Amino acid sequence: MDKVSPFAPVQVPVLPPIEGVRLAACEAGIRYAGRTDLLLALFEPSTAVAGVFTTSKTASAAVEWCREHVRHGMARALVVNSGNANAFTGMRGREAVAETVRATARIAECLDADVYVASTGVIGEPLDPSKFVGFLAGLAERAQADAYEMAARAIMTTDTFPKLATRTCEIGGVTVTLNGIAKGAGMIAPDMATMLSFLFTDAPIEPAALQSVLSPLVEDSFNAITIDSDTSTSDTVLLFATGAAERRSCPRIADGNDERLAGFRAALFDLMRDLAHQIVQDGEGLTKFVSVTVKGAESKASARTIAKAICNSPLVKTALAGEDPNWGRIVMAVGKAGEAADRDRLAIWFGDIEVAKDGEVAPSYKEVDGAAYMKRPEIDITVDVGIGEGTDTMWTCDLTKEYIAINADYRS
Amino acid sequence: MDKVSPFAPVQVPVLPPIEGVRLAACEAGIRYAGRTDLLLALFEPSTAVAGVFTTSKTASAAVEWCREHVRHGMARALVVNSGNANAFTGMRGREAVAETVRATARIAECLDADVYVASTGVIGEPLDPSKFVGFLAGLAERAQADAYEMAARAIMTTDTFPKLATRTCEIGGVTVTLNGIAKGAGMIAPDMATMLSFLFTDAPIEPAALQSVLSPLVEDSFNAITIDSDTSTSDTVLLFATGAAERRSCPRIADGNDERLAGFRAALFDLMRDLAHQIVQDGEGLTKFVSVTVKGAESKASARTIAKAICNSPLVKTALAGEDPNWGRIVMAVGKAGEAADRDRLAIWFGDIEVAKDGEVAPSYKEVDGAAYMKRPEIDITVDVGIGEGTDTMWTCDLTKEYIAINADYRS
The missing domain is CATH 3.10.20.340 (ArgJ beta chain, C-terminal domain)
Structure with a gap:
């Protein structure tokens, strides 16, 4: 789309690095030429992850994979492609996920179970991972701590501007950072509204606590927006916590009810609502x-x-x-x-x-x-x-x- | 609207007279000049009526009136205006209905309770009945048995063609006729889909039986269509049965489960579905x-x-x-x-x-x-x-x- 939303920010926010997160994107030519469409994010060992997914009864193969694996709560890599949602692609869809995961695990030197995947774009067309897994090794080499804008651009479909936001807060007196990227534009409804949003923090929060902080915050952020009442088969929010702030004496939090999470919870909610608003502000064809x-x-x-x-x-x-x-x-x-x-x-x-x-x-x-x-x-x-x-x-x-x-x- | 639906019939069906029903319409200038916007239908004494109405929690004053009075099951007159829905007009809305009913009852020489009203058009603007009650006496004088097309045109708003249908069937070996008119176009959703549909028959069916025949047929006719998922505050289906066919030896039916109603039920459903399809076929801006x-x-x-x-x-x-x-x-x-x-x-x-x-x-x-x-x-x-x-x-x-x-x- 040539026309940019009237609500596009004059300047895209610059996100600070988060220790333990590296990102890279490239043009894999999955659907359209001349634009980035493949994102790889790598996380340091013992990064925790929490997720919330579409409630669609026809959820994509990638969502099925993430929903199953987020339960063990650990992550080392995230691969996202745009241009093809790999949804309603039957057995081949599941194989495409498995192949992507295997290739990524090899490159990230981790278990398959620590790899998360997301796909966005056209529904019902088989996704051929051989088209892009060859790029992953190069992405891993080039991955950098300050590549958030590149990451946000690589996950866009009909979005007219990249969506980024950042916040800081304190846990036990130590400052931690929260970064987030999102993509939206069409098929947005309040049943897991965003198509894709990825959130990153260096806070040391255990998986169960992370999930119990994330889940309730969706209701008044991503689930409180609607563009056209349609619900994607691929809606995904993933929150990765590297825990790197522990090296700066930030206390490790294991209990979601820990009072020291108050500031983190508020900052995370603010970040999520900011991204949710950006998604609406890039609603297809909007003027209001x-x-x-x-x-x-x-x-x-x-x-x-x-x-x-x-x-x-x-x-x-x-x-x-x-x-x-x-x-x-x-x-x-x-x-x-x-x-x-x-x-x-x-x-x-x-x-x-x-x-x-x-x-x-x-x-x-x-x-x-x-x-x-x-x-x-x-x-x-x-x-x-x-x-x-x-x-x-x-x-x-x-x-x-x-x-x-x-x-x-x-x-x- | 200038552009006529591609599904508009080449020829509007010509509806036969139904004994005991007379109709007339005129230009009352309620909102737009140069088009008819007021319909009066008069029914012979002991005409039965059944109705189904919007489930909207903000139903119009006219719907409230009809819903209350249809319970006693008798009708002598129907007044419909287009251009103003008289919905969300507070106390003044109820007064407008009362004034319209009183004026009509005087002219039709009947009880207020035997008068039914419907309004369609803009919501939230007070309807001034003094603008049009003066026309009712003239309409009553001019009312004719064959004025269905005029009637269907007078209830149109953004409709691009008048919607009419007719059927015949037998009850106890005697042929009876069913005529129907409808208007739709916008705010159509399957929660009482049509904005307005009025059905007429000479079959001698008692009110309770008439209601028990009508109600279940709405589900797969008017409630099975949707144009934009929106639900009007004024959706109304009224079925008037003059009973005139009794003079031609048609048996009077008092029980909705009477097997002799099978043909009538089938013909009524077919008529309702035909009108429902016509409403979709005039959906605002449709091409399919x-x-x-x-x-x-x-x-x-x-x-x-x-x-x-x-x-x-x-x-x-x-x-x-x-x-x-x-x-x-x-x-x-x-x-x-x-x-x-x-x-x-x-x-x-x-x-x-x-x-x-x-x-x-x-x-x-x-x-x-x-x-x-x-x-x-x-x-x-x-x-x-x-x-x-x-x-x-x-x-x-x-x-x-x-x-x-x-x-x-x-x-x-």
Whole structure:
């Protein structure tokens, strides 16, 4: 795609090295010429790993592999290819994963079980690993500690900008670093929203603790975004913790409930939400970045269901694209969500503008104000459904003709 | 909208009169000039009525009125306006309904409780009945038995053609007639799919029996279609039975399980499905009429959930718009539905072309065949999820730039 998202950062953030992580990428020619499409990340021995994966019933062979192996919690290498998702490729798909893993384990001098793989791109076409395993040895030689932007670019498909973020925090008085990269753009829905996100830290956290920190943070970061309600067969979040900070006297944490993890948890959540927002901000064809907050619902889960109905409504999304303050469509979406809502106490705000109140247009509301607000690139919609205390926020984008153009001829 | 659906019939069907039903429509100027927007239907005394309504939690005032009054099962008049849905208009909305009902009852010389109302159009703007109640007396005078096309046109909003259908059947050896009109186009989803459909018959069927015949038939007709997954606040199906055929010795039926209703039930279902298909065939901006059959599911309900996920997937719908045989997106949609599916036994057909088999591309499949099939205006997709005996069919259309254009500036 030639057109870059209007929300692309002016400058891509520069991520600091994380001790124990080395990265390299190259052009393997998997699908498109002239762009990097193969990423290798290498981790020092005793790196811990945690992961969260798509709930799709047609998950890809790579997801199956990672889900099974993340249980033992150790990692030495990650291989990611873009251009072909290796999903719905039957037995050949599993063989492609196995062959990639074997080749990588040989190069990284580790067990097959310590290699993680991810694939993104077209579904249903066999992935031929012989096309790219030959590049892995060269990548391992060239791998460097400061190659995050190169890594983020190599995992892009229809993304128009690379997605990176970094944070620091303290564990037991010692500063540790968190880096993350992600790719998104299409097939994004809040059932493991990101297609792929890889997170790296030098914090010394044991696998079980790492997993128990990671899992709950997905709900309000990657699972709180939706672009088109579609869910990928390949959605993967992997968090690698090299533990290198232990050499700088950072305490090793074995228990997910350890209070010394408070800062780490907050920093990780902030990093994940940042990457999740970047994914929405690169939604295919978007012109608006939209935050939808539902309050007054029966529960947080009920608020989430209503927020999702608003975010996924084609009629709401096309109104946003048309800069039309058509709040009637928000009412419609609240109604179809099927959750408890008091029509006669419903209230809606665009930013600070009270649009509807007590189930009808607010006395103070002027259409001209709503129309002016809709011209902004970032739109905040708040809905009070007048039932209880449940609240939730989700992020989405508008639905434009450009989305159709991108998706009507993705394969051609 | 200027552009007429490619599926618009060359000739609108001519509906025969139904004894006991008279119709008239006019230009009341409710929203747009130069088009009819007010329909009055009058029924002879002791006409029975049955209805099915939106499950939206933000249902319109008109739906609330009808839902309450249909319980007593008798009808003398129906008033429908287009241009304004009178939904989310608070207390004023209820007053607008009450005022419309009172004026109509006076003219039809009946009880308020025998008047049914429906409104379709923009949500959230107060409907001023004083704008149109003055026209009702004139409509009552002019009402005629053969004005179905005029009636179907008066309830259109963004519809590009009027939707009408007629059937006959026998009850106890006597021929009775069924006529139906409908409007759809946007905000159509399988939770009471049609925005409005009105059905008329001269069969003498008591209210309770009429309701028990109507309700189950909605599931595989109006509830089996989806255009954009959105659900209107105003969805209404009303079936009026004048009973006039009793004067031609048709037996009066009081029990919904009466075997003499078999032919009537079949004809009514056929009529409803015909109207439901017409609604899809006028989906906003469509170029394809798509039938999705799911088989091999755990149950019919499971098959419906999977079919719905396929029909509502923006990525599937944009691929259809692009005439791209991108069956990978169908796999994705099956996966996100969350129902039991055996990825390694999944099979997909486009018409008679076997595309995928045993979880990967079928050996016999050639992309050129799939691409040629996708150029048809009518597309049949069949998916076998390889689990059980559950089967279901839904109908939808593609998602085009024209849909966005229509919905991004509906109000302007």
